[in-house]
Amino acid sequence: MRSNQRRVFAGAIALAAAVGLTACGDSGADSGSGSGQIELSIGTFTEFGYEDLLKEYEDLHPNIKIVHHKTGQGGPYHQQLLTKLAANSGLEDVVAIEEGHLPDVLDKPHLFNNLAEIGPKDVKPERWLDWKYQAGTAKDGTWVGYGTDIGPLAMCYRKDLLDAAKMPSDEASVKAMFESWDSYFAAGDQYAKATGKAWFDSASQIFNAMQNQLDEGYVTKDNKLAIESNQDIKDNWDQVTAAAKGGQTAKLVAFSPEWNAGFKQGAFATKTCPSWMLGVVKEQAGPENAGKWAVTDAFPNGGGNWGGSFLAVPKQSQHPKEAAELAAWLTAPEQQVKAFEKTGNFPSQVEALDSPELLGSTNDYFGDVKVGQLFATMAKKVGKAQYKGPGDGKIQENATSPALQAVEAGKSPEEGWQQAVDAAKKIVK
């Protein structure tokens, strides 16, 4: 009897414990307590090169302890970021946000602290390239993110393949070839006719670069879909699909295993190359193709940017001021130059672009070209930040890119365009 009674009691406890366990989930990054010690957390993805810098910051600020959460891949990281923003808990004090995911975040500036208000007063927008600063600012003027790195665009090309096609491969002629999109596609046509091989890796890689050069993205400033109303987008589409149908595309989806194999096989002769792409080319093309790839500081119709990130302080943070100070320190030119030396992430700060460490850096895989100087030049060619409304990145990823892929697989350009428009309409209503 008594033991039964006890069992009932134990059962009740187990039940309560089960409920209690599920009730109190992870309360997320919390402040450290006692003796004025502050615990800050920072979330990054892939490689930001911050490990040593964070230790340095802790040494400089003995009252601050930093917890670094690293996620391997950008995709899952940003999905988590959005879910935790929605749940209004669990986010780090400082979060990294990649350019492509920024529009969704900038659409909800109220979830973030305005860095103009809480950030150190000596950190001015002039620290960054203007277009980078603009890109991190919401429509209502909230300064959401300090810029970390950028991905200025240049052109990579295979010297030996140009030679084989009996086309000029010296610096000056190549620059003329990459002067405008018209000259680029004309050269591509010549190359494709001479060799029967592809000029670029995939249509969407070219189209995205062209799209980014427009004044306005897929979504207008008042959040309306621009894909049908903006004739420039359609013109770009027609030009790219015509080139693709003319045999200029290798039809390799970027970053797929087949695309990797394409580098080894020499399946295409040119590649749009943001600064970080050099590492990808080297890794995929491998040592057997060393010395064949070259990069030049020319890009059709000026310049462009692909990639780069921002550091933001969400409203959920318990220590927004300290978090903003950390973010400001990390994105200072000196620190970003150190990160560049570590990972090759190209700094977005004006001063950093003139630092001797950056200007002196070379890349042996691309024939010892002075890459620092080259991409600094290209970074300054980027005119202004294109306004990207919410859904812009998704349209690129889920509307135009798949549609271009479908055109490469055999759909007519008009059918493909219709597919892209329909898909875009589903994304932005």
Add this chain to the structure above:
Amino acid sequence: MTTVTRRAPHQGVAPAPPRPPKLTWRQRLSNMDVKWSPYVYIAPFFVVFGVVGLFPLLYTSYLSLFDRDLLDLDGTYIGLGNYTELLRDSQFWNALVNTLSIFVLSTGPQIVVAVGLAALLNTRLRAPTGWRVGVLLPYVVSLVAVGIIFANLFGPNYGLVNGILELLGFDRVDWQSNRFFSHLAIATMVNWRWTGYNALIVLAAMKAIPKEIHEAALIDGASAVRRFFSVTLPLLRPTLIFVVITSTIGGLQIFTEPKLFDAMPGSNNGGSSNQFQTITLYMYQTGFETQRLGYASAVAWVLFLLIIVIAVINFLLTRRLASTGVEDDR
């Protein structure tokens, strides 16, 4: 007589029925123990199920009545709006057809081969455990690894499968953009992983068939084939129903395979024209990429109902198919 019975309650003078002897506190406790303890013992399961199973299910149905963005904490109530939109959504129907096609291409052959494999494993083999573990090996391999490797094998330009096809004098196949062939490739992935697992379950059921029945059939002069169809198969019926229903549930929820098969890394599109986007993939895309939680919840519920319907159909079908030859229908 009638008057008496009618009057009795009104008058209330009838003697009270004999009261049971008053229970002691301990006795009552003991009664309670007998009555309620079993419920307390099974409670942990139901509490956990309630929290991680039932609650999400109900909350999803609640959410499906709202137009709610992921970052928008309170949505607007739109009643069945999501469901009516879903019925007109061509991408949903496309995903439904893809799912059913991949499901048929995988579950059908898989079960036939699994039964055949089990029959082979049931014969006298040297080192039987070795063979049995062998067919189970694909099941051990991580699903993501399977996805990546098969996506490589079925690469349209540099894939091994196309290389072999070409070597044998056939045309190259575009495993990515051709709708049917992409389904075939994904079904191959599913079959490779699950056939052995199902074969082992069927094998266990085969082992449980009494030897006497086979001996009796043998004495009656039945051939091995005849014995398989008239004795083994009918007696496998309960197991086959189990296997069919579990693979229906799994087959209609295929997600990882098409997601990893897509050439665009991390894409939820299921190919350039959604040619192999399954319902779960579409649901995931709607919820976490397009961030329409309400609509995604509606997709989830429709999928749930669909699985129940198809599982019931399969149950009825399997019952009929496997009962050929034996008359008793319990």
